[in-house]
Amino acid sequence: MGKRFLPVKDADRRALELYFMLKQVEQMPLVEIEVSVDSKTPILIQDKSDRHYWKHLTIDTFLSLSVEQAKAEGGTARALMCSQKKSARPRVPQSEVDRGVSNFFSGDDDE
Numbered sequence: 001m002g003k004r005f006l007p008v009k010d011a012d013r014r015a016l017e018l019y020f021m022l023k024q025v026e027q028m029p030l031v032e033i034e035v036s037v038d039s040k041t042p043i044l045i046q047d048k049s050d051r052h053y054w055k056h057l058t059i060d061t062f063l064s065l066s067v068e069q070a071k072a073e074g075g076t077a078r079a080l081m082c083s084q085k086k087s088a089r090p091r092v093p094q095s096e097v098d099r100g101v102s103n104f105f106s107g108d109d110d111e
Contacts, residue, residue, distance in 0.1 A: 024067045030076045048087035055081055
């Protein structure tokens with residue numbers, strides 16, 4: 001699968017969203033979080049009360065979690081992993097992205 005192209009403003013927004021969400025999870029007393037830069041699943045979440053429960057997550061998966069819902073359900077890593085938010089908007093299909101890039105480079109872009 002090809003790389004996903006994001007406009008700069010969307011990349012900036014996602015970076016800030018990730019930063020603030022990491023800070024929120026760090027403040028949860030029952031959850032331990034680690035971030036690694038050299039992995040396709042760079043975020044490790046572990047339950048401090050049950051060290052045998054841990055998950056590696058992609059950034060997209062992590063951003064789909066609801067910290068507020070997890071806190072309401074006990075604030076554990078399990079509660080965090082079960083707190084999937086509904087996506088705010090549908091993802092753009094890769095074929096549409098490829099077509100847009102191709103049109104841009106061929107000069108057929110209408111924008």
